[in-house]
Amino acid sequence: MLRFFKAQASSLMASAADFLVTLAAVKLFGLWYLAGSITGTLTGGVINFYINRNWVFQAHAKALRWQVVKYIIVWTGNLAxxxxxxxxxxxxxxLNxxxxxxxxxxTVGISYNYIMQKQFIFSVK
Structure with missing residues (x-):
């Protein structure tokens, strides 16, 4: 259960960066809201991977390369x-x-991301 709460904290940190980048991309740089959202999602994804690998799942001893490949696969689904x-x-x-x-x-964070990271990317049993 602690891991789930750590994952939610990681998600909040990554989401904060995601939302700030999205707002900046749209409001400051004039990007279309979907382009801004994609840019924010990319930023949040990088932050989320780093925090989850090193803190939430403590999987820093495992092969980085395969974790990155798996993360990109899952992240692509998340992005879609x-x-x-x-x-x-x-x-x-x-809606705004x-x-x-x-x-x-x-919705996606709770129903898709956590499960995929725990079972597929960082393989925590």
Missing amino acids: LLTSGVYLLTHFYH YMLSKLLVSV
Whole structure:
């Protein structure tokens, strides 16, 4: 159970960076909200991998190369789910893109990311 809470703390840290980068990309650099969201998701993904590998799952002794390959596979699914969800909620339901991102991020984070990282990337039994 402690690992789950550590993973959620890691997710919050990565999400904070993700949301800040998304806002900066859209508001300061004028990117389309989906491009900003993708940029933020990439940033958050790098941060999340580092924290999860070294702190949450303590898998720093395992082969980095294969963890990175597995993470990219899972992260690509995360990116597809997140981008699709943000687009659908923003475009069709007229929610603010940041609210859409928050709702989809929480849903995907709990239902997909943690499970895939625990069972596939960092292989914790």
